[in-house]
Amino acid sequence: MATNVADRRYRSWYAMLLRLYPRPFRERFGEGMAQTFHDLCREHRDARRGLFGLALWIFFETLVGIVRENTTHMSQLGKTMLRVALVALGLLMVPLAASRVVEGWNWGPGAFVFTYVLFFGTGMAYALIARKMNAWAYKAAVGLALLAGFVLGWATMVHMSETENPVNLVYFGVLAVGAAGAGLARLEARGMARALFAMAAALAVAWVITQVLSPDAPAGPVWNIGVIHGGFVLLFAAAGLLFRHASLNESK
Amino acid sequence: MAAKNTAQAPLTPAVLHILLALSTGERHGYGIMKQVQADSQGTAKMGPGTLYGSMGRMMEAGLIRESDKRVDHEMDDERRIYYELTGAGRAALKAELKRYRGVVALAGGRLAHGH
Numbered sequence: 001m002a003t004n005v006a007d008r009r010y011r012s013w014y015a016m017l018l019r020l021y022p023r024p025f026r027e028r029f030g031e032g033m034a035q036t037f038h039d040l041c042r043e044h045r046d047a048r049r050g051l052f053g054l055a056l057w058i059f060f061e062t063l064v065g066i067v068r069e070n071t072t073h074m075s076q077l078g079k080t081m082l083r084v085a086l087v088a089l090g091l092l093m094v095p096l097a098a099s100r101v102v103e104g105w106n107w108g109p110g111a112f113v114f115t116y117v118l119f120f121g122t123g124m125a126y127a128l129i130a131r132k133m134n135a136w137a138y139k140a141a142v143g144l145a146l147l148a149g150f151v152l153g154w155a156t157m158v159h160m161s162e163t164e165n166p167v168n169l170v171y172f173g174v175l176a177v178g179a180a181g182a183g184l185a186r187l188e189a190r191g192m193a194r195a196l197f198a199m200a201a202a203l204a205v206a207w208v209i210t211q212v213l214s215p216d217a218p219a220g221p222v223w224n225i226g227v228i229h230g231g232f233v234l235l236f237a238a239a240g241l242l243f244r245h246a247s248l249n250e251s252k
Numbered sequence: 253m254a255a256k257n258t259a260q261a262p263l264t265p266a267v268l269h270i271l272l273a274l275s276t277g278e279r280h281g282y283g284i285m286k287q288v289q290a291d292s293q294g295t296a297k298m299g300p301g302t303l304y305g306s307m308g309r310m311m312e313a314g315l316i317r318e319s320d321k322r323v324d325h326e327m328d329d330e331r332r333i334y335y336e337l338t339g340a341g342r343a344a345l346k347a348e349l350k351r352y353r354g355v356v357a358l359a360g361g362r363l364a365h366g367h
Binding site: 028035062 | 280281282285299300301302303304305307308332333
């Protein structure tokens, strides 16, 4: 009876210790490690040997593993951040060069910093989310969804700065639907597919809202705006289909 | 690419023991530990930290993968994750054993000359 209590206590402490592993490692091996510890405890219990020595050794050995995995994880994260920072810098060269060539394109330093932060943030989001799954469809879906979301957000900001029409805030609602959906889905492919389909539907609704609330907005012919909206809806739906493809392949 | 590099480079003792343990079939974490202990006649003791850390790197290198098998009827009905060797893992094990044979032959020859 006392051994069972000690067994449960050690297993509970071991489960807490496993939380110190980097999340990707924990999600991949945490359950297996807890199971292995449970097996070792059972082996010792069946052999009528005390658990204290075993627990002490395993806890120490696992702690060494935690330090090693966290060090590896941090160095990988550092490398990823450096790569993304360099790619974002490369992309920033486009508006920088354009501001020199195109007449009337006169961004201040703040605009360049803001743009760099957006490029870097989107790139890091891709790097961190895409490694959740190895499937090409999942990585492609993340890339497509982030690219479409980035362009939609950017276009909305530009459009709002030109027209100062608050109705356009509804497009940020579309991005919020995607962010909330991704959070609820915990980035799992199946839930992400639903989140992207919801974004496509929300965008279609957003277009109707903007047409109803501000039909006279000076943004060009209605059919032209409709085509642009339709394009974004298709992009989000395509990303949703890619997520669905990744989810179906995963469950096979 | 990673698998190719690993197949060419000398393996760490932990990786070699895990490859050896899996060379006879699919095993879960505890099963690998017991097999390593048996293969080394109790001299190699591997805890979960070393085992799963090594397995993570081996999976990234394509040497082992998760198997579809889940239930160990001999132990209980709990869901367990089993691991198995890949073709690259088997090739890495063969390459390591070839290296060991070369070292043994070289050492044997030198010791013979020494006598």
